[in-house]
Amino acid sequence: MKELDLLKKDWQRNDHTLSQFSETEIYKMLQKKSSSIVKWILIISILEIMLWTILSVCFSTDDYFNSLKHDEIFVWMKVVNYFNYGVILFFIYLFYKNYINISTTASTKKLMKDILKTRKSVQYYVWFNLGMILFSFMLGIFFAFAYNPDVVLLKEKINNNQFILLLIIVVLIVAIGIVLGAFWLFYRLLYGILLRKLSRNYEELKKIDL
Numbered sequence: 348m349k350e351l352d353l354l355k356k357d358w359q360r361n362d363h364t365l366s367q368f369s370e371t372e373i374y375k376m377l378q379k380k381s382s383s384i385v386k387w388i389l390i391i392s393i394l395e396i397m398l399w400t401i402l403s404v405c406f407s408t409d410d411y412f413n414s415l416k417h418d419e420i421f422v423w424m425k426v427v428n429y430f431n432y433g434v435i436l437f438f439i440y441l442f443y444k445n446y447i448n449i450s451t452t453a454s455t456k457k458l459m460k461d462i463l464k465t466r467k468s469v470q471y472y473v474w475f476n477l478g479m480i481l482f483s484f485m486l487g488i489f490f491a492f493a494y495n496p497d498v499v500l501l502k503e504k505i506n507n508n509q510f511i512l513l514l515i516i517v518v519l520i521v522a523i524g525i526v527l528g529a530f531w532l533f534y535r536l537l538y539g540i541l542l543r544k545l546s547r548n549y550e551e552l553k554k555i556d557l
Contacts, residue, residue: 370555378458381548382450384541385465389442391537392472396435420490427486431479438472455552462549466542473534480530484523 445465452458 373551373555374455374458377548377551378449378452381458381462381545382446384544384548385442385446385449388465388469388538388541389439389446392435392439392442396432396439420494423486427483434475435472438468438475441468455555459549459552462545462552466545469538469542473538476534477527477530481523481527484526488519 442465445461445468448461449458449465452461
């Protein structure tokens with residue numbers, strides 16, 4: 348932001364004509380920086396979906412679900428996967444659209460509006476991913492308790508032991524909490540830095556829009 352600070356000082360120091368020129372320069376710089384940030388958000392989201400796709404191929408759960416011998420599980424998993432990929436592709440489209448809008452807009456107010464829209468899109472994207480992780484865990488636990496013969500046998504053994512049952516529930520809740528917390532920190536680090544930069548650009552735009 349060193350160039351921006353220099354422009355702002357120059358704007359405040361010089362006459363009205365030069366200040367108008369400096370205001371335009373500041374706007375162009377903020378637009379360029381914002382466009383670059385949104386481009387990185389788009390790139391990271393594409394790389395992320397590619398990574399999850401590669402991991403799902405390398406660590407396939409088909410053998411495990413085959414061992415359960417319930418075809419309806421495959422149907423449910425396909426529905427969940429198609430829904431997940433469909434929503435993520437929709438978010439990627441939103442990020443691309445936000446990138447185009449920010450790159451081509453010629454109005455300070457419109458640029459501020461597009462920045463806010465981008466921040467909301469990223470926040471919704473992160474919350475959706477965390478929600479899907481939680482839902483996938485819950486679905487996996489349900490299938491295990493309902494269809495896995497080993498788990499069913501274990502459930503019958505501990506059915507009358509409330510302490511062990513409570514212990515298992517607590518362990519599952521803690522495990523899910525740890526996984527969700529890890530992913531939340533990952534997304535906060537990955538997208539949080541970019542969103543904070545967008546917020547700073549927004550605040551600078553507010554100053555020149557006065």
